[in-house]
Amino acid sequence: MLLLECPYCGKRAESEFHCGGEAHIARPETPAELDDQAWAEYLYYRTNPKGLHAERWQHRHGCGRWFNALRDTVSDKVVETYKMGEPRPDASNANIPDPAKVRSA
Amino acid sequence: MAEIQLTSVEAFDGLLKPVGDVRPAGVRVRERSTLALATVMVRKGRRADLANRFSDAFGCALPDAGRRTEGNDLAFVSTGPGAWLACREHGGYEFSESLAETLSGLASVTDQSDAFAVLSLSGPRVKAVLAKGVFLDLGDAAFPEGHAAATQCGHVGVTLWRRPADEAGDPVYEVAMFRSYAESFWHWLSTSAAEYGLTVERAG
Ligand SMILES: [Zn+2]
Numbered sequence: 115m116l117l118l119e120c121p122y123c124g125k126r127a128e129s130e131f132h133c134g135g136e137a138h139i140a141r142p143e144t145p146a147e148l149d150d151q152a153w154a155e156y157l158y159y160r161t162n163p164k165g166l167h168a169e170r171w172q173h174r175h176g177c178g179r180w181f182n183a184l185r186d187t188v189s190d191k192v193v194e195t196y197k198m199g200e201p202r203p204d205a206s207n208a209n210i211p212d213p214a215k216v217r218s219a
Numbered sequence: 220m221a222e223i224q225l226t227s228v229e230a231f232d233g234l235l236k237p238v239g240d241v242r243p244a245g246v247r248v249r250e251r252s253t254l255a256l257a258t259v260m261v262r263k264g265r266r267a268d269l270a271n272r273f274s275d276a277f278g279c280a281l282p283d284a285g286r287r288t289e290g291n292d293l294a295f296v297s298t299g300p301g302a303w304l305a306c307r308e309h310g311g312y313e314f315s316e317s318l319a320e321t322l323s324g325l326a327s328v329t330d331q332s333d334a335f336a337v338l339s340l341s342g343p344r345v346k347a348v349l350a351k352g353v354f355l356d357l358g359d360a361a362f363p364e365g366h367a368a369a370t371q372c373g374h375v376g377v378t379l380w381r382r383p384a385d386e387a388g389d390p391v392y393e394v395a396m397f398r399s400y401a402e403s404f405w406h407w408l409s410t411s412a413a414e415y416g417l418t419v420e421r422a423g
Contacts, residue, residue, distance in 0.1 A: 115354065122284055123368070126354065126355075175369075175370065177302075178369075179299060
């Protein structure tokens with residue numbers, strides 16, 4: 115059984131959770147002013163890194179809250195979970211490439 | 220207009236019956252049909268005020284995450300950040316009304332008495348049965364009296380809490396679920412408890 119740490123409830127079985135895709139993607143302030151490419155990038159383009167990935171997760175069958183998790187897409191290890199609104203934790207010592215740098219490479 | 224006659228029907232009406240060898244039963248089940256229930260959700264930025272109102276009105280602390288507290292003749296179970304399930308024995312529909320008045324301006328209160336079904340589960344083998352459906356450590360060290368959790372049991376979403384041991388010294392847990400899940404939950408419970416024997420105690 116995989117355990118995920120809900121920031122509110124503590125460690126729970128993975129089956130109580132639901133993944134909501136990549137985290138920290140801000141909705142554009144003025145969607146009407148975007149061209150199709152920029153809108154498509156907001157909707158569909160994701161970093162898809164091999165390594166640490168910040169994701170939105172919901173404790174659907176528990177407290178119901180959304181939170182963020184840093185997960186290693188290679189090992190499936192969840193390095194850290196943190197509350198919505200908190201910045202992505204510094205994972206510089208996790209020895210895994212930063213998705214932002216992966217994207218620009 | 221014809222007068223409407225509504226008859227109160229318990230969520231587990233016609234479902235609960237003895238299972239397996241009950242001499243003696245490993246598990247005892249009782250529907251908590253007289254419990255009035257309401258959800259309490261704190262208004263933004265009013266948690267400290269709500270905690271004060273709580274201790275003034277009910278003589279108990281607002282329970283933190285994963286806890287249940289009792290005050291006067293009612294109990295509060297934490298169900299998530301800023302959310303609680305309030306319970307009062309024989310509270311009727313008036314319970315949520317008086318609670319909303321008491322917590323006015325600080326929290327939203329919604330009657331849930333007819334929305335949830337609550338079972339009391341006890342007996343010497345109750346932990347063994349719950350271990351088949353709940354992914355939590357329900358041992359005495361990890362989940363003693365006063366602990367509570369919003370989780371799943373037999374894939375049914377439940378709010379679960381532990382009460383003081385009964386007269387026989389056996390652990391007592393109470394499980395609240397949406398009442399339309401009663402049949403599914405009973406299917407899980409009756410199957411899981413069959414090897415230990417299950418008896419039904421009178422609702423109340
Ligand atoms: Zn949670």
